[in-house]
Amino acid sequence: MAEQAAPALDEVDRRILSELAADGRMSVTAVAEKVHISRAHAYSRISRLTSDGVLTKFTALIDPAKAGLKSSAYVTLKVRQHSWRELKETLQAIPEVHHIALVGGDFDVILLVRAKDNLDLRRVIFDKLQSMNGVLDTQTFLVFEDIDTR
Numbered sequence: 680m681a682e683q684a685a686p687a688l689d690e691v692d693r694r695i696l697s698e699l700a701a702d703g704r705m706s707v708t709a710v711a712e713k714v715h716i717s718r719a720h721a722y723s724r725i726s727r728l729t730s731d732g733v734l735t736k737f738t739a740l741i742d743p744a745k746a747g748l749k750s751s752a753y754v755t756l757k758v759r760q761h762s763w764r765e766l767k768e769t770l771q772a773i774p775e776v777h778h779i780a781l782v783g784g785d786f787d788v789i790l791l792v793r794a795k796d797n798l799d800l801r802r803v804i805f806d807k808l809q810s811m812n813g814v815l816d817t818q819t820f821l822v823f824e825d826i827d828t829r
Contacts, residue, residue, distance in 0.1 A: 686731040691716060695724055696733070700829060703737040740827060748793040750800040751822035754808060755786035762813030763787070769811060775803045786818065 694714045711721035728734045770779050778791035794800035809817055
């Protein structure tokens with residue numbers, strides 16, 4: 680599958696993205712006012728950014744501890760060569776896996792795993808991740824403090 684070229688973004692696009700990143704519930708009218716463009720122009724820009732795949736989804740930012748996910752860890756995986764596609768689909772189906780990145784370096788994949796407590800985190804790592812076909816090794820880094828910069 681060929682990589683699609685990134686669409687050219689101008690300063691108005693960047694300002695719209697910045698406003699929506701700060702508040703994904705912001706109305707088109709509010710975005711237009713903040714960026715100093717008409718509502719119709721803001722609507723067409725947001726539609727284009729969405730259809731071009733620049734805006735991929737609108738979501739809420741949740742405090743994991745207040746939502747009952749009091750234990751988090753970054754888990755690295757070393758995987759068997761050519762197993763990424765299958766692993767990616769399996770990892771996406773695990774509710775406790777909140778972020779997946781294919782990386783280069785000493786390991787192949789890094790995951791952000793959130794669980795209700797350490798016992799639940801242990802279950803996810805030992806019973807789900809380490810037992811997956813294609814996973815050769817894991818390493819776990821507990822998160823002591825979580826700061827989201829978005």
